[in-house]
Amino acid sequence: MSLFWAGILVDYWVGYKKIPRLEKIKPNIDNVTLDQTTISIILAAKDEEKDVERTVLSLLAQEHIHVEIIAVNDRSSDRTPDILHRLSLDHARVKYVNIPHLPEGWLGKNHALHQGVKHASGEYYLFTDADILFEKDALAKAYGYLVQERADHVTAAPDLRADSFWLRGLISFFLFGFGYLKRPWTANQTNHKGGMGIGAFNLIRKECYESIGGHEAIRFRPDDDLELGQRVKRHGFKQRLITALDHLSVEWYPSLPAALRGFEKNAFAGLNYSVPLALVAISGVLLSQVAPFVLLFISPFEIQIISGVNILLLFCLYALTIRSLTMYSIVYVLGLPLFALLFVYMLTRALILTWIRGGIDWRGSRYSLKELKKHFKDSEED
Template sequence: MFWLLTMIFLFWTIILVDFHKGFKTLSSIDHLPFRDEKLLISVIIAAKDEEKSIKQTLETLLDQKHVNLEILAVNDRSTDSTGSIIDNLAAHHANVHSITIETLPSGWLGKNHALHIGAQQAKGTYLLFTDADIYFHENVVSRAITFLKNENLDHLTAAPNLRAGSFFLKGLISFFLFGFGYLKRPWTANHPSKKGGMGVGAFQLLTNACYEGIGGHHAIRFRPDDDLAMGLRIKKLGYRQNLVTALRSLSVEWYPDLPSAFKGFEKNAFAGLNYSVLFALLAIAGVFTSQILPFITIWSSRLPLQMISAFTIVLLFYLYALTLRHLTTYSNWIVFGLPIFAVLFIYMLSRALLLTFLRGGIEWRGSHYSLKELKKYYRNSEEE
């Protein structure tokens, strides 16, 4: 057991070096200078049953200054008042365009298809893909486009502030970001090589030429992790990309409560593990061994086990605190809930995988997508 814990400690030591190097490459656009942008930017939003948030999102976009925006709001088969809200705003604002989708063609996921339809009607030199529940603070779009042009980028994606109410929800979200950090290494978006890459659904700004060059959403038409898939594809094909943070300029309530978070995780859990049962089992075992086991063995009666466990726990707390500092606005006190959040994460991942197998696929935005289809299109998108 001592040697296992020593290996875990060495693993986190390596991750610590990577975190320090990676986070240093992440810039914040919250307070960057900006200039007027005359070229047209097409903002494309897919909205399905978003009556609680779509009005605020569109109004905060309409309030953006120093940019020339057209807003294409795509009502994707909504059964609530989303469509009428969009239509009403479009009637009062010439730069808001309402697009309605009645049916979903086979071979597409709903959101990807809606964004694809919106992009087909876009006239801008730049495209901004975003979600229907994002709050855009003052001048964030002008800051982003200025940064993109100054750095000569093809694609800029921004991490927003993920608002959450309860301690446990904040903990689960930040734990997810922590795991995402060491597994996906999002800062690879800022490396010049074609490896890695990143895409955040809240804010994906890219040139129209880049979008067309990667094959648009058609190339990722059956990927539930469409934002990440797009970012990876952009980087793989050699376009210049950057990930920034916008914790004071963009915000979203990712999930209102824990049950919603568990449900929301269903669509991405297996996709994030490449639809591999082996990867899923390794992920569950890995989280338990590396992030829960030290909190158990610290109670051992053997001093060497206690010491290596304590060192590992301190290292984990520090790594978690780095994640909180750079990717959230949460209090650092959350770090002390790490073992609890690890247990919640294992439950959430196990639940998502079990439901995916029992249902034979995922339920998303009112549609069922079979696991067989998801695997098929995942392999095809990787080969393209």
């Protein structure tokens, strides 16, 4: 096990060094015709009255680049449509699109973004969420980097704000596990494998988006952002993943209970809707990331030494994840076994609820597991 974690640590160390930080990227703006390029920013909002106005205003404040904002109201029951409509009246660059009903065969967010594209006139699309805050130079720098790299798609990881200790722990542990499950740095390799897409920031060339089938090709994928990025790689386009912790921020979930509910839609999707794979994931976390801490106290001396080495390697991996993908204190590494148990609870809860319900509840609609599996298989084969 120690050799396994040592290999993963080397992979992490090399991999994370290949993910540029937006704050350190200095594209040659003089060679980028920012003022002649229109970027259509498309966001889908459902019951986002708390955050959507701040998000739209931060997008309108983007400097050195021309944007239009396609703000799609996805069947909201709060004040979201009123806010978006008012913003469209006050700002000529904001187009308001209202969706009162969800057609069969679509997930709500995917359908909303698909409809938003129909109103877009830009040469590039930026898909983002309705609760992201952008620094003024975020989009210009990211677009400049896309042009400089001759890329078709740039996706950026934001700062995931969280107020509670346990929520930060769950988020950081999720990112830790996501690292060795998906190896996000493969997005920056020149091949057709891997790929990455992050809902907070998916900047994509129009021709690329159309070639991979757009959101219609992933109309029933709850992991739409990730699948969009993976399709970019599978179809041979050039992709770049960056971190933008100083330029993009979002309160991913307001509380731990909200996070547990939110993970319900993605937990099974991330495991390919496979019960055996889910059981392997749960047992793997318990054996590899909880058991060493138990064995450290109850085992013979030789086993304690091995467990201590494994724990040290795990701490190094966790610290590398925290430093690379979050703004959290490195002290959170000390909570690793507790966060691992919390993650196991979250995953087990999500799987049981998905199985009992026969599907997932998302954005006010229920989708059957049978239908989700079918569309998952279809999109993977495409």
